[in-house]
Amino acid sequence: MRAVTVRPSAGKSLEVCEVPDPVPGPGELLVDGLGVGVCGTDKEIAAGDYGRAPGGEDRLIIGHESLGRVRQAPPASGFGAGDLVVGVVRRPDPEPCGACVRGEFDMCRNGRYTERGIKERHGYASQSWTVESDYAVRLDPSLERVGVLLEPTTVVAKAWEQVERIGARSWFAPERVLVTGAGPIGLLAALLGHQRGLDVHVLDRVPSGPKPALVAGLGATYHSGPVDEVASALRPDVVIEATGVGDVVLGAMRGTASYGIVCLIGVSPGARRLPVEAGTLNNALVRGNVAVVGSVNANLRHYRAGADALRRADPDWLERMITRRVPLRNAAEAFTAREDDIKVVIDLDG
Template sequence: MRALTVIPGHGGSLAVSEVPDPEPGEHELLVEGLALGVCGTDKEIARGEYGWAPPGRDRLVLGHESLGRVRRAPRGGDFAEGDLVVGVVRRPDPEPCGACARGQFDMCRNGRYTERGIKELDGYGSTLWTVEADYAVRLDPGLHETGVLMEPTTVVAKAWDEVQRVGERAWFEPRRALVTGAGPIGLLAALLGVQRGLDVHVLDRVEDGPKPGLVSRLGATYHAEDAAAVTERLRPDVVIEATGAGPVVFDVISGTAPYGIVCLTGVSATGRPLRVDAGSVNRDLVLDNGVVLGSVNANLRHYRAAADALAKADRSWLEALITRRVPLERAKEAFDGGEDDVKVVLTLDGEG
């Protein structure tokens, strides 16, 4: 079968390779790969900046944003041939920490987890793949074109879940949310905010292209202004930060409403010093009972919440997020950013 592979730590090693067909174990699904989302983590691995091959191997099958259709399932299980599924990314380590042992592998304390397509486990970037039934999630059949958005949706499902849990330490009825960044994570965060009935605002740098229209179609408001000015004017109750840009992070922290919650989902680049009035930030957080938290990855609860959110979403809006589909044979093209790209997807089933 064909698979998208890379030698972690070696930039320029990305290739479509012939690899042996997988053999499903007793409790595993055999899945026909349909599509694979490409994100920043995949590009970092392709550049040689990140990633670990499986033990004893040089090459890693890339890809963690999966979508596939079940070809074979264990008898008497919860899955059947033809089911549309995605595979969970992270696995707890063999000797799990307390969080992993309780199914909260997204909160691993010791860092010895593994991840499909990222860390020591082959990913989902192949025409066939297997996955343990316990780490597969069924999707609504109507999501055959857009279910590849599932994994990034799990990231923001977790972010909103974390916000809710933190907020409920006292009376909590947020009305206005600001999402910074209108990439796939930001737009999906906005979708879930609208589904929660909030007045959602999205901030990004661009003034044209597909992003403003996508935000408007959600019923949200788009801004392409200075982050500090927008945050000060809106005074949001909740901020989902999806840029990882240091100045934006501190601008939104300083401008929320009292009892404001800022959830950071964007990973910042290191080595860029930034002048910050730390005393002012600290004073505002303390006097307003503010909270800043980081959120990464997702567990099975978040996958199921994401599946529900996508099932309820407007299908044409989800389809508009996927601005480019590239066949596996031309996979390298998916790693070159286009000016108007929102989400780029590799097609694994031979359809471009």
């Protein structure tokens, strides 16, 4: 079969090549790959900045935003041939920490987890793959065209869970959310805010194109002005920060309402230094009872929450998020950004 592979830590090594067909082990599903999403992490791996192949191998099959159809399932697994499924990304290490042993492997304390398509496990960017039935999530059949969006949806499902758990420290009745960044993560965060009945605002730097249209499609409000001005005017109860851009992060933290919650899910690209009035920021956070929390990855609970959120979403809106589909034979094209890209998907049967 064919798969998208790289030689980790070696730039310009991405290649669609022949690899052995997978053989399911006990308790594993055999899945025909339908599609795989490409995100910033995949591009970093392809550039040689990150990634680790399985032990004893020099190439890694990439891809962690999966979608496939079950070809073969073991008896009593709860799955059957034809089921639409997504594979979970992370696995706890062989000697799991306290969080991992309780199924909270997204909160791993020792860092020895593995991840499909990223760290020490082959990913899902192949024409077929296997996955343990305990780490597979069934999707509604209506999501065949857009189910590849589940993995990024799990990231924001966890973020919203973190916000709501922190809010529960006291009376919490949020009305307005500001999402910074209108890439796939930001748009999906806005979707989940919309599903919660909140007044949703999305900030991004581009003034036109598919992003404002998608935000409008949620009945939300789009902004492209400076973050300090937008946040100060809105005074949001919740901020979901999905850019990782330093001055946007700081502006979001300064602009929340009293008792606000800022959830940081964007990874910063570099070590750029920014001048910060630490005392002023500290006073704003302390006197306003503002909470700031970082959130990354997801566990099985978040996959199920994400699958439910996608099932309840407008499928046409979700499909408009996928702005480009690339056949497997031309997979390298998915790693070169185009002006109006939001989510790029590699079709694994092409």
